[in-house]
Amino acid sequence: MSFSRKCVPFTPFDGELAKSTVALVTAGGVHLKEQDGFNIADELGDLTYRIIPEDVNAGDLMVTHHHYDHSDADQDINVVFPIDALRALQQEGFIRGIARKHVGYMGYTMQLKAMYEGTAREIANEIDKGSRADVAVLTGG
């Protein structure tokens, strides 16, 4: 797999968490109930992603993903998308803020090149521009 031969894309962090705003990016197929679900019928996977707003109510989120058991996430989305846990850390002052935008996508695809060169860059741009995030936390399923 070509990924393993690339350099680790390491961005140093020289700030303080207590002064940082955090974005969540999950491959767990998380999206708003009012948004279109991911296309689980296509064997090649779904390369799209969904923007999740900072003020989202955890109960307004759901999972569309057919490659892991998301029954626990159906009860409490925080097991894969820890938005309320993040708010708790903000309340105690461990972090400064919650980013304006978070991202959910379905981390299952047979189109690795398109994911790596297309979707991943688009998601990075969403977080880099307009989310006001200093750091990002990635989760899978």
Add this chain to the structure above:
Amino acid sequence: MKGIPTVLITVSPEVSAQMRPPRALYPNGFKIGNSLGKPNMRELQVQVLRDALSLLTQNTRPGKIIKRDYPDYGEYHEPPRVKT
């Protein structure tokens, strides 16, 4: 674009290692679908998230996945192995 400092929380450490994540936390024995723990175990979820964020301020080796134990989770699940 200068890049965004990131940290991954993974329950499939061998699979994730192939992608060489800059920083990663593996909560030992958590099952797939439970990256932060079990439903409504908010204290555990907050602790896992706190530990993941803390990796940003620690001198971790890029690509290394840090394993931590969380006894409160109460279960152990073997993570998926990469076929060789």
